[in-house]
Amino acid sequence: MTTRKEQAEWRREQLLDAALAVFAAKGVDGASVKDIATAADVTPGLLYRYFDSKEALVETLLRERGFLPRLRELLTAGHTGRPARETLIDLLTAFDTLLADNADLVALFFGATRARPALAELTGEGQRLIGAFLDTQVDAGELRPHDTRTAARTLFATVAVNRAMRAPIDITALVGLLYPDER
Amino acid sequence: MTTRKEQAEWRREQLLDAALAVFAAKGVDGASVKDIATAADVTPGLLYRYFDSKEALVETLLRERGFLPRLRELLTAGHTGRPARETLIDLLTAFDTLLADNADLVALFFGATRARPALAELTGEGQRLIGAFLDTQVDAGELRPHDTRTAARTLFATVAVNRAMRAPIDITALVGLLYPDER
Amino acid sequence: MTTRKEQAEWRREQLLDAALAVFAAKGVDGASVKDIATAADVTPGLLYRYFDSKEALVETLLRERGFLPRLRELLTAGHTGRPARETLIDLLTAFDTLLADNADLVALFFGATRARPALAELTGEGQRLIGAFLDTQVDAGELRPHDTRTAARTLFATVAVNRAMRAPIDITALVGLLYPDER
Amino acid sequence: MTTRKEQAEWRREQLLDAALAVFAAKGVDGASVKDIATAADVTPGLLYRYFDSKEALVETLLRERGFLPRLRELLTAGHTGRPARETLIDLLTAFDTLLADNADLVALFFGATRARPALAELTGEGQRLIGAFLDTQVDAGELRPHDTRTAARTLFATVAVNRAMRAPIDITALVGLLYPDER
DNA sequence: CATGAATGAGAATTCATTCAT
DNA sequence: TATGAATGAATTCTCATTCAT
Numbered sequence A, B, C, D: 001m002t003t004r005k006e007q008a009e010w011r012r013e014q015l016l017d018a019a020l021a022v023f024a025a026k027g028v029d030g031a032s033v034k035d036i037a038t039a040a041d042v043t044p045g046l047l048y049r050y051f052d053s054k055e056a057l058v059e060t061l062l063r064e065r066g067f068l069p070r071l072r073e074l075l076t077a078g079h080t081g082r083p084a085r086e087t088l089i090d091l092l093t094a095f096d097t098l099l100a101d102n103a104d105l106v107a108l109f110f111g112a113t114r115a116r117p118a119l120a121e122l123t124g125e126g127q128r129l130i131g132a133f134l135d136t137q138v139d140a141g142e143l144r145p146h147d148t149r150t151a152a153r154t155l156f157a158t159v160a161v162n163r164a165m166r167a168p169i170d171i172t173a174l175v176g177l178l179y180p181d182e183r
Numbered sequence E: 001c002a003t004g005a006a007t008g009a010g011a012a013t014t015c016a017t018t019c020a021t
Numbered sequence F: 001t002a003t004g005a006a007t008g009a010a011t012t013c014t015c016a017t018t019c020a021t
Helices: A004-026 A033-040 A044-050 A054-064 A068-076 A084-101 A103-112 A118-139 A148-164 A171-178 B004-026 B033-040 B044-050 B054-064 B068-076 B084-101 B103-112 B118-139 B148-164 B171-178 C004-026 C033-040 C044-050 C054-064 C068-076 C084-101 C103-112 C118-139 C148-164 C171-178 D004-026 D033-040 D044-050 D054-064 D068-076 D084-101 D103-112 D118-139 D148-164 D171-178
Strands: none
Touching (some): A004 A033, A004 A054, A033 A044, A033 A054, A054 A103, A068 A084, A084 A103, A084 A118, A084 A148, A103 A148, A118 A148, A148 A171, A148 B148, A171 B148, A171 B171, B004 B033, B004 B044, B033 B044, B033 B054, B054 B103, B068 B084, B084 B118, B084 B171, B103 B148, B118 B148, B148 B171, C004 C033, C004 C054, C033 C044, C033 C054, C068 C118, C084 C103, C084 C118, C084 C148, C103 C148, C148 C171, C171 D148, C171 D171, D004 D033, D004 D044, D004 D103, D033 D054, D054 D103, D068 D084, D068 D118, D084 D103, D084 D148, D084 D171, D103 D148, D118 D148, D148 D171
């Protein structure tokens, strides 16, 4: 037996799902509230019981569905014991996979960020996290001590842009470029 | 004394300027024809003497103002005599400057490319040109012979993304990352 | 207590009524959607909940309000027992009355038929039906055996044109012309 | 050597020709001033040197190109010596031909008469003229003395409507209907 | 005489949002 | 909770008309 609250929560998520799909497909401006309601199989009016406006839908998606938490979790997870080079490859692969799995969100982010600072925030955070990771490895003597901030930005940007362009890059080759296997 | 033809040409350019500025600021969907007309200090109706539709305005900007020709010119210019490493830095700097000088266009490209293949074309072309350049240098023994395609994509993506995010990168450091100064 | 469905149906009819009146008064091109909405005492936007476009409004009127079915019914109704001459008068009078009762529709037909084949269809059908009726009467020996097709076209055109011009004709005299009372 | 005045007159007629053709093809409302100017191979502005407005064009066409004068001339021409029945056939045939030769004008009349009383005037005049002719023939004992007014309206309406519907009628049969050849 | 740039008013249509049911 | 009728404001676009050149 589902309680009132559970049902409401379910409906809310369903509306967010529908909105995300429609926004990704048509862009925020190109998607009408009616489109979203139709996709969720409800009437436009109902949306307004759950969200104040179309804009509120976008903001909620950006806030609640943002993959920044998952990214942070990913990058700060302990990678003890394995060689830094392999860990870096795992890390970037996980990031790439995250982007691929959230293609709709990535599309929304790219389209919705003109007026909203969300993407800048995301990229900043991502670069910072990768940079921090690189620093620890350099300190541990596992990686060559060059400019880790530039390296972080390079790695992050390259993976992100090529995934966004739907032309994913070979991550092993990418890491090999910056941190050649010296053997 | 300006002839009718000159005056018409001037007006056309003015309208394109206004449209570009407004599109960059608000996005294509967010900008109304009235916005553009107001920015150009004319009546909306006048726009239709010069362009068939708002969409035609976008297409014209992408076609006539596209910086792809300038990019191509830049990348294929003869760089004889100087060390490859320095030429690469010059090249990427020029590319970065080009993007900076055309910030509005870059914004338009990013916003307008959902339905239009222009950006994909641009990135593809850019990466190809940089890759071709790297190949010649590797052949000449000036650069280390690693995966030039991946290197090209990395360089291009990094410069482009960081410029688009308005957080330009240190290009010397970037090149130093991929092609360390061995001395 | 009116249900939602009934209310919607009522609104739909009301909009068609308003549209017919406005179209008849100003012609299809001369009538704006705003005119129709004002006549129906609603907002222009509401029209689009019920009809896809102004053109759809015209088509719906021509289809749903067309008097062709009633005309057919009229002409094919059994007229047994009475003298053909009187029946013919009754018939044309009923036709004339039908046109008079649907003056707005007649006006719409005349104005809207430039691009639409509705009127041609109507006249063709009308002439055919009257012709068929005349044939049966001639076969029965009730009317003089002259060219019934020409007679039908003559009768139909005369009644229609004079009614359309709002100068109705004396139908008894008209019939008397073609089928003189021989007594 | 054409004088100024001749050239102006020529241009004026050219514009009227173009306007008539375009009005007939698209209807008065459907034709834009630009359409007419294009058809006349001039610019819209020039039209306003010759006519005050689009409406003035319509009125001028209706007034100057109206075939009422030619109709009157036709109907009042002396038809001495020939049998009334044949004269009537000649008359209606000429009328029918007149309509056929002026199909554009007929179309304009039908489309333009909603707000303008021109067509009513035309039909009234036409019927009166035919009626007057019939009267003289009845007085002369050439035709049977039935209701000449109804007969006139019948003949006129039948020819006009069937020509307007582009399904011209057999005029000899039509006259034979009203005034049977008694031999 | 002729052009065509420019305007202003208005056209059809869409859509986020509200609200009675 | 859910519906869907209704609104009002905005949007893209058209067009008769004017006027400087």
